[in-house]
Amino acid sequence: MRRLAKVQERYDFSGIEKKWQQNWGQQSLYKVEERAGKQKYYCLEMFPYPSGNLHMGHVRNYSIGDVVARFKSMRGYNVLHPMGWDAFGLPAENAAIKNGIPPAKWTIANIHNMRSQLKSMGISYDWDREVATCLPDYYKWTEWLFLQLYKNGLAYKKKAHVNWCPGCATVLANEQVVDGACERCESIVEKKALEQWFFRITDYAQELLDSLVDLPGWPSKVKTMQENWIGRSEGAEIYFRAEKTGERVPVYTTRQDTAFGVTYLVLAPEHPLVEKLISGTAYEKPVREFVKRVQQMTEIDRTSTETEKEGMFTGSYVLNPLNNEKVPVWVANYVLLEYGTGAVMGVPAHDERDFAFAKKYKLPIRIVIQPLERELVLEEMTTAYTEEGIMVNSADYNGLPNTQGLVKVAAHLESAGFGKIKINFRLRDWLISRQRFWGAPIPIIYCEKCGALPVPEEDLPVMLPPDVEFKPTGESPLKYIPEFLNTKCHKCGGPARRETDTMDTFVCSSWYFLRYTDPKNTGEAFNRDKVDYWMNVDQYIGGVEHAILHLMYARFFTKALADFGLVGVREPFQNLLTQGMVLKDGSKMSKSKGNVVSPEEIIKKYGADTARLFILFAAPPERDLEWSDQGVEGSYRFLNRVWRLIYNYINDGKKINTGAELTPADKDLRRLLHTTIKKVTDDIEQRFNFNTAISAIMELVNGLYPYREKERQNMALVQETIDNLIILLAPFAPHFSEELWQAAGHEGSVHLMPWPVYSEEALAADVIEVVLQINGKVRDRIMVDACLTAEELKEAVMSIDKAKAAIDGKQVIKVITVPGKLVNIVVR
RNA sequence: GCCGAUGUGGCGGAAUUGGCAGACGCGGCGGUCUCAAAAACCGUUGGGUAUCCCCCAUGCCGGUUCGAGUCCGGCCAUCGGCACCA
Numbered sequence: 001m002r003r004l005a006k007v008q009e010r011y012d013f014s015g016i017e018k019k020w021q022q023n024w025g026q027q028s029l030y031k032v033e034e035r036a037g038k039q040k041y042y043c044l045e046m047f048p049y050p051s052g053n054l055h056m057g058h059v060r061n062y063s064i065g066d067v068v069a070r071f072k073s074m075r076g077y078n079v080l081h082p083m084g085w086d087a088f089g090l091p092a093e094n095a096a097i098k099n100g101i102p103p104a105k106w107t108i109a110n111i112h113n114m115r116s117q118l119k120s121m122g123i124s125y126d127w128d129r130e131v132a133t134c135l136p137d138y139y140k141w142t143e144w145l146f147l148q149l150y151k152n153g154l155a156y157k158k159k160a161h162v163n164w165c166p167g168c169a170t171v172l173a174n175e176q177v178v179d180g181a182c183e184r185c186e187s188i189v190e191k192k193a194l195e196q197w198f199f200r201i202t203d204y205a206q207e208l209l210d211s212l213v214d215l216p217g218w219p220s221k222v223k224t225m226q227e228n229w230i231g232r233s234e235g236a237e238i239y240f241r242a243e244k245t246g247e248r249v250p251v252y253t254t255r256q257d258t259a260f261g262v263t264y265l266v267l268a269p270e271h272p273l274v275e276k277l278i279s280g281t282a283y284e285k286p287v288r289e290f291v292k293r294v295q296q297m298t299e300i301d302r303t304s305t306e307t308e309k310e311g312m313f314t315g316s317y318v319l320n321p322l323n324n325e326k327v328p329v330w331v332a333n334y335v336l337l338e339y340g341t342g343a344v345m346g347v348p349a350h351d352e353r354d355f356a357f358a359k360k361y362k363l364p365i366r367i368v369i370q371p372l373e374r375e376l377v378l379e380e381m382t383t384a385y386t387e388e389g390i391m392v393n394s395a396d397y398n399g400l401p402n403t404q405g406l407v408k409v410a411a412h413l414e415s416a417g418f419g420k421i422k423i424n425f426r427l428r429d430w431l432i433s434r435q436r437f438w439g440a441p442i443p444i445i446y447c448e449k450c451g452a453l454p455v456p457e458e459d460l461p462v463m464l465p466p467d468v469e470f471k472p473t474g475e476s477p478l479k480y481i482p483e484f485l486n487t488k489c490h491k492c493g494g495p496a497r498r499e500t501d502t503m504d505t506f507v508c509s510s511w512y513f514l515r516y517t518d519p520k521n522t523g524e525a526f527n528r529d530k531v532d533y534w535m536n537v538d539q540y541i542g543g544v545e546h547a548i549l550h551l552m553y554a555r556f557f558t559k560a561l562a563d564f565g566l567v568g569v570r571e572p573f574q575n576l577l578t579q580g581m582v583l584k585d586g587s588k589m590s591k592s593k594g595n596v597v598s599p600e601e602i603i604k605k606y607g608a609d610t611a612r613l614f615i616l617f618a619a620p621p622e623r624d625l626e627w628s629d630q631g632v633e634g635s636y637r638f639l640n641r642v643w644r645l646i647y648n649y650i651n652d653g654k655k656i657n658t659g660a661e662l663t664p665a666d667k668d669l670r671r672l673l674h675t676t677i678k679k680v681t682d683d684i685e686q687r688f689n690f691n692t693a694i695s696a697i698m699e700l701v702n703g704l705y706p707y708r709e710k711e712r713q714n715m716a717l718v719q720e721t722i723d724n725l726i727i728l729l730a731p732f733a734p735h736f737s738e739e740l741w742q743a744a745g746h747e748g749s750v751h752l753m754p755w756p757v758y759s760e761e762a763l764a765a766d767v768i769e770v771v772l773q774i775n776g777k778v779r780d781r782i783m784v785d786a787c788l789t790a791e792e793l794k795e796a797v798m799s800i801d802k803a804k805a806a807i808d809g810k811q812v813i814k815v816i817t818v819p820g821k822l823v824n825i826v827v828r
Numbered sequence: 829g830c831c832g833a834u835g836u837g838g839c840g841g842a843a844u845u846g847g848c849a850g851a852c853g854c855g856g857c858g859g860u861c862u863c864a865a866a867a868a869c870c871g872u873u874g875g876g877u878a879u880c881c882c883c884c885a886u887g888c889c890g891g892u893u894c895g896a897g898u899c900c901g902g903c904c905a906u907c908g909g910c911a912c913c914a
Contacts, residue, residue, distance in 0.1 A: 221909085224909090225831095266914090692844095696852090700855075773895075781848070818847060
């Protein structure tokens with residue numbers, strides 16, 4: 001070998017990992033700056049909530065990201081690979097209520113602990129760019145971005161029905177409602193009307209939908225989920241009129257072609273018209289009772305398809321503008337106020353729900369679409385006909401295919417003033433108010449004279465007060481802190497009070513990837529040049545549980561900020577990798593199941609390199625991964641096997657170089673090395689299949705072991721092979737590789753080495769194995785000259801005994817020859 | 829109910845463009861070394877069987893093809909998401 005270097009016989013992972021983590025930190029190996037003329041690569045993993053301890057999901061997420069970052073770096077890219085903390089959130093507040101520890105203290109302590117755990121994994125983060133969303137130098141800019149949204153009309157306040165937990169006496173985020181109950185106290189969640197702040201994400205609904213096609217690097221699963229969430233539908237609003245008052249009652253439908261089949265109209269129980277229609281009539285009491293009963297149902301019961309459709313007549317009628325027919329108005333539990341206009345037209349013949357409802361309450365059914373191949377007969381209908389057909393009983397539209405009717409009725413509605421063409425989205429505006437302490441304050445004040453005013457930018461940040469006493473009242477403590485609550489109006493100087501709601505933590509995580517590009521900027525959220533250099537994120541990696549919320553909000557923010565001229569891209573994440581869960585005994589690791597494997601213990605017992613190697617080897621990244629203690633042992637064994645191999649070569653000088661001429665065994669080893677380089681490169685770069693990349697490296701090691709037994713060995717080749725082996729392992733087992741790299745006599749870090757390039761010439765074998773098939777079944781394998789043409793190959797194969805025997809006495813129908821692979825003889 | 833994913837040895841998984849099914853690892857079995865064990869190394873390991881020969885085998889049934897884990901049609905199971913969206 002190059003020179004005798006000191007290498008311990010035993011693989012002392014603990015000492016090695018500590019040593020290199022320190023060394024890399026001291027030489028700032030992973031520090032990165034903008035560099036003109038060098039291709040940038042932004043590799044990002046979803047930042048964690050600082051719960052206190054890393055779990056295996058984190059280990060997997062960050063191991064995957066580190067392979068990508070290290071690989072791209074060795075490929076010559078200027079790689080940005082940052083880490084930070086999604087540090088606001090309810091657990092800190094719960095801890096405060098329970099143990100009296102201030103949220104800030106609890107959070108910072110957790111960050112401390114998790115940072116050191118992350119560092120023990122040896123991930124190539126530029127720690128100088130670390131951000132924590134709960135620190136004023138970060139949330140100042142979260143507040144500032146709120147103001148930009150406010151100024152541009154994208155932040156507004158309105159009264160809304162929100163999830164209210166009576167047990168905790170507080171509002172809950174949607175994600176905290178599990179099966180209609182509070183995740184903390186399991187009380188059934190109620191709806192409560194409160195003044196809340198919203199972001200107008202619906203302004204971007206169409207673009208959020210359309211630009212999904214610009215994201216070929218996203219899993220189609222995630223794109224489909226977002227499509228469904230946005231829920232675009234094309235239809236029309238039809239203005240019915242109240243018979244008595246003439247008041248306009250708009251309904252939304254996607255089937256305006258069936259409007260002549262309307263036999264009743266249904267309002268949502270909360271619809272404001274309900275009270276108007278019934279007050280002072282005989283229907284007042286029973287309908288009110290019905291509405292109350294429906295409202296008391298849990299969200300889950302009300303929106304379940306299992307729930308029986310129930311309704312009640314209001315005693316009033318409306319007129320259908322298309323045919324002036326009088327139809328009864330009902331209230332029913334299956335109509336939702338939040339979607340469309342909160343009122344629907346009932347066309348029982350052509351809608352399943354309407355059909356069931358009409359049958360139950362004996363409402364009339366009228367056929368207005370006839371199928372082409374048969375005729376519907378009212379008395380025989382057991383279900384609605386929802387397919388295409390020809391319009392009937394529809395005045396001027398009779399005989400028209402309903403697909404044309406859709407367009408014509410809509411046009412007529414619009415021209416006659418009876419309605420309008422309408423595109424509806426299921427997506428609602430984003431409710432960002434939280435009645436909590438531990439979040440970014442909403443920078444708004446309420447002046448007695450001037451009303452709601454944004455806090456001037458120069459007064460930011462609105463700071464969270466320290467030393468807050470937490471009582472389990474469930475209300476934001478901010479409300480009870482006069483120093484925070486009371487302020488002066490910057491406009492009139494009069495008394496004002498602050499908004500005490502804080503922002504949803506998803507607001508903080510909607511722009512953190514931008515802050516990483518310029519994390520220490522005290523004058524701006526981020527510098528435009530820096531954000532332009534780094535954005536967008538080339539590879540984003542995280543759990544699929546964020547497929548809708550976080551990823552949609554971050555996309556919305558990026559688009560809005562692009563419209564404000566703050567960033568130059570309209571999509572934040574070019575490529576997305578959604579990693580699978582880490583399972584134990586077939587199910588997700590959880591405390592209640594008692595199947596949690598602690599990363600800290602695994603790292604202590606085997607080292608970070610073994611842990612990383614196992615987690616990358618056990619399954620491809622998108623798939624769920626079954627944890628196996630024996631599998632970890634296997635990875636540990638592999639590293640020891642590599643260690644011993646290289647140790648022996650380094651310390652064993654007796655093998656003599658065979659000289660320049662390569663023996664067949666030398667050629668085989670050299671070919672193995674180069675096929676391994678090719679395979680590992682392709683697996684990382686094109687497929688993210690780290691499991692097969694690692695298995696290829698294992699095969700290389702398995703090939704080196706028998707070579708070591710050979711009498712004649714080419715030491716130059718051995719050195720080349722070992723050097724490349726260490727480099728190939730570097731993204732997976734960084735400390736291990738660094739130590740061996742140095743032991744093999746190299747100066748400098750292995751992580752600064754260029755990624756190896758395979759030689760096409762070295763891949764070529766002189767002789768290759770081809771398969772003989774008879775009628776598609778494998779009958780023999782023979783070695784042939786690699787350079788044979790199809791015709792020569794056919795001849796060579798046909799002449800072997802097995803082929804002759806197979807053909808003997810039979811008729812050869814045809815022979816299929818695939819050079820380099822097989823010859824298939826079809827006989828009869 | 830709708831949408832999507834997955835289904836391959838005892839286990840995790842591989843087979844990238846339709847071309848040798850089971851790479852690699854775990855586990856098992858046998859051996860070498862050892863007083864012995866561990867570790868390590870070597871060999872072996874889908875099932876059947878007449879045991880270097882053939883048959884069967886990638887959830888099930890059918891199809892296309894010289895050839896199907898891979899493509900097509902129809903089912904089944906598991907997991908995930910959405911779930912009265914008018």
